Amino acid sequence: MxxxxxxxxxxxxxxxxxxxxxxxxxxxxxxxxxxxxxxxxxxxxxxxxxxxxxxxxxxxxxxxxxxxxxxxxxxxxxxxxxxxxxxxxxxxxxxxxxxxxxxxxxxxxxxKRIDRMLKTTKLFHAGLVRRLMETPNVFYRSTVEDGINGFFQLYRPQFGAQQIHITADYPLLHPVADLAGIEFIREYIERVDCENQFCTCFSPVTIHALLCGLPVDYRELPLNLCGPVLTAALGSVLCGKNFYSLRLSAEDLADLKEKLNGRGKSELLPLLQAAFEKMSLALSLRRRTEEYLAAALPGIAAEIENAVRTDTLSGILLMTRLPRDGYRPV
Known part of the structure; x- marks a missing residue:
């Protein structure tokens, strides 16, 4: 009762x-x-x-x-x-x-609750900045470090608790919606932390080579870095390859297309979930990170279904390209 x-x-x-x-x-x-x-x-x-x-x-x-x-x-x-x-x-x-x-x-x-949230978020952010992955993408660190620090400098909760001040130019795998003020910033930072934990499991050079497979120069664009890495890692597992390399060949994509051809989203999703569980176990991901990334699987399944049907799988599962810029992480 x-x-x-x-x-x-x-x-x-x-x-x-x-x-x-x-x-x-x-x-x-x-x-x-x-x-x-x-x-x-x-x-x-x-x-x-x-x-x-x-x-x-x-x-x-x-x-x-x-x-x-x-x-x-x-x-x-x-x-x-x-x-x-x-x-x-x-x-x-x-x-x-x-x-x-x-x-x-x-x-x-x-x-008082906002003041506590502000203090704990500052501490969490400081720790995140120390472990940020290295990338030549100009929007990643400039937003996650400089942009968020700018928020902390401008935030005056006594008279503007709902204000955000910054534009958060770096896009997330799952954008933060329907929040404002310190609640928005805290959630944004926590989601970045999930993406960052996953991406730092891979070599910065490996991620750079993967993203160089995009048809545009990703270094100057505000695009999410985690999504392509997650998709490529899942594709590697489905191909039976070492997912740490994020390296798929044209032959791999052809085999994968043949394997997945005719499968709808409802059939693709369990395959991706099984691949993700295998990868997550190997990476020892935190529960929050697991849940955050797993929430992207239905969308990835839909993208792969469409890509197989339209013969555009290489646009979803990127093939690494040897960088010519001599990039080396600091």
């Missing part, structure tokens, strides 16, 4: 990670967890927090600010309260906390 009582009337999957509070209030109203007067009281309480924050913004001299600044500060207030409410595993409990605890207390707790 107790487990049944804990079922929330609010479906958390309908809540926005970026605009958690506003979507929580909307769903709380639609599911009758909160009444219209209660929601209005919450909104007024948030405006009271805004008034105090604008005074702090002006050095306690006045509560008058430009409309644009007031909108930014209000968004920061709502975001900070939302960060606190995410601590509740049950979304209905989170909605009721707005009435029981009040916006002011939730804002203070959310601010």
């Amino acid at each position: 107790d487990s049944l009582e804990r079922i929330s009337r609010i479906d958390r999957s309908l809540l926005s990670g970026e605009h958690y509070l506003s979507t929580l209030l909307e769903q709380a109203y639609l599911t009758e967890v909160l009444t219209a007067p209660q929601i209005e009281a919450v909104q007024m309480a948030c405006l009271s927090v805004l008034a105090r924050q604008t005074q702090l913004y002006n050095g306690m001299e006045s509560s008058s600010v430009r409309v644009e600044d007031a909108e930014e500060i209000l968004e920061s207030v709502l975001f900070t309260i939302g960060v606190c409410l995410k601590e509740y595993g049950n979304a209905e409990d989170a909605a009721l906390a707005l009435i029981r605890e009040g916006a002011e207390a939730l804002f203070a707790r959310g601010g």
